[in-house]
Amino acid sequence: MGKVTIGIDIGTANISIYSDMEKMIFHEPTVLAYDMKKNKVLEIGHEAKELAEKTPESIVVLSPLxxxxIADFDMTLRLMQKVESRVTAVTGKRFKQMDLIVSLLPGATNIERQAIGDILFSLGVKSLYFIEGSLAATIGAGLPFEKPIANVIVDIGAGKISTSLVSYGGIVTSSTVRKSGDELDRDIAQLVRNKHNVLIGLETxxxxxxxxxxxxxxxxKMIEIEGRDLVTGFPITIKVPSTEFQEEIDEFLKRILGVVQATLETSPPELSGNIRASGLxxxxxxSLLEGLQDWLHDQILVPIHLAPAPFESVALGTSMAAEHLDKLINVEKVTAR
Ligand SMILES: Nc1ncnc2c1ncn2[C@@H]1O[C@H](COP(=O)(O)OP(=O)(O)OP(=O)(O)O)[C@@H](O)[C@H]1O
Ligand SMILES: [Mg+2]
Incomplete structure (x- = not known):
């Protein structure tokens, strides 16, 4: 059997892995449940997320990105060890027998690159490539990334929002802000606490x-929210009008618009007409927040499209990059330190 290539997207909320047959082989939350007393990872992914805020003190449920x-190197390494076992269960191969292409945040620092490289090399990886995540997303979303035209991609994740303009197989300009969906969750929890004296978890x-x-x-609409009453200490269910969250939503929208503007402002004028026609x-x-497409269209007056599989564009494009290495600019082969 020939060598297998897999494309990996290690996102703040989800890890997705595609094989070169364009087949999804792993898609689970970037979460692990860790027993501090036994120094042991108990669960990863969905099973671990299920345990969040429900375990005794000695067991912590962590999001290492x-x-x-990567915010917690050791826990990301332990998570990736388990991810490798799952991938091996599906493919019959270890990471060291495969070519790995891993997406990176646009503008990732050398330290960030090294952290991911060190984790994968310590798992025995022999062949590793990095690709800029938004270039991968452009490929995965089915845009004509290799043509000398403006492909503008806006990736709204849990931890960051990135916009890139891709043309002729490379990133012409891009912009990132490291606050996104998770920050909105925190703002929502804060509002419920401050305004209603009710403590809620981030999953709620x-x-x-x-x-x-x-x-x-x-x-x-009225939204039913379960939490703990900060005054009585008892569990409580409250109904909160959706309109109470507008300010928090506006902050999130402002961040998206800021990142999009920063990219469009620095894009070459030759591609402007192109952007007006083909849009974002x-x-x-x-990007699944209801009404986002219409809202963004009203702000910048260009067509706004939604990728066919918003959770998967990066991982799919990362795996597809293997067939297009000669046409891609922001891909690099990485060697162990
Ligand atoms: N219907 C929805 N409305 C709003 N947000 C949503 C919806 N569905 C999922 N999300 C949010 O999408 C985010 C997860 O998206 P995704 O898997 O693309 O992130 P990620 O790739 O792990 O993160 P990042 O790219 O920032 O590192 C979470 O914040 C989640 O709450
Ligand atoms: Mg992502």
């Missing part, structure tokens, strides 16, 4: 977010 980058806050519209006055492609889980 924050803002799109995330579920509230999924029910909101960009313009809460367009789709008014949204991807990443945050």
């Amino acid at each position: 924050q803002g799109g980058i 806050a995330e579920q509230v977010k999924w029910q909101l519209h960009c313009d809460t006055s367009l789709e008014k 492609m949204l991807t990443g889980g945050g």
Whole structure:
């Protein structure tokens, strides 16, 4: 059997892995449950996320990435060890028998690159490539990345928002802010605490977010929220009008617009007409916020498209990059230090 290539996207909220047959082989939350007494990882992915905020003190449920980058090196390594076992269970191969292409945040620092490289080399990886995540997203979203035209991609994840203009197989200009969906969850939890004296977990806050519209006055609804009453200490269910969250939503929208503007401002004038005609492609889980396409269209007056599989564009494009290495600029082969 020939060598297998896999494309890996280690996101703040989700890790996705595609094989070179364009087949998804892993898609789970970037979360692990860790027993501090036994120094042992108990669960990863969905099973670990299920345990969040429900375990005794000696077991912690961790998200080792924050803002799109590794915040806890050791826990990311332990998570990736488990991820490798899962991948081996599906493919019959270890990482060291494969070519790995891994996406990076646009503008990742050398330290960030080294951290990911060190983790993968310590797992025995022999062949490793890095690709800029937004270039991968452009490929995965089906845009004509290799043509000398403007492909503008906006990736709204849990930890960061990135916009890039891709033309002729490379990134012409890009911009990133390391605050995104997770920050909105925190803002929602904060509002419920300050205004209603109710403590809620971040998972509950995330579920509230999924029910909101960009313009809460367009789709008014009462949202049921379960938490702990800070005054009595008892569990409580409250109903909060969706309109109460407009300021938090506006902050999130402002960040998206800021990143898009920063990219468009620095794009070559020769491509402007092109951008006006072909518009922007949204991807990443945050692009599923209801009403976002219409809202962004009203702001910048260009067509706004949604990628066919917003959670998967980066990983799919990363795996597809293997066939296009000769046409891609922001891909590099990495060697162990
Ligand atoms: N319907 C929805 N409305 C708003 N946000 C959503 C919706 N569905 C998912 N999300 C958000 O999408 C984010 C996860 O998206 P994604 O998997 O693309 O992030 P990631 O790639 O792990 O993060 P990053 O790229 O920032 O490192 C989470 O913040 C999640 O709450
Ligand atoms: Mg992502």
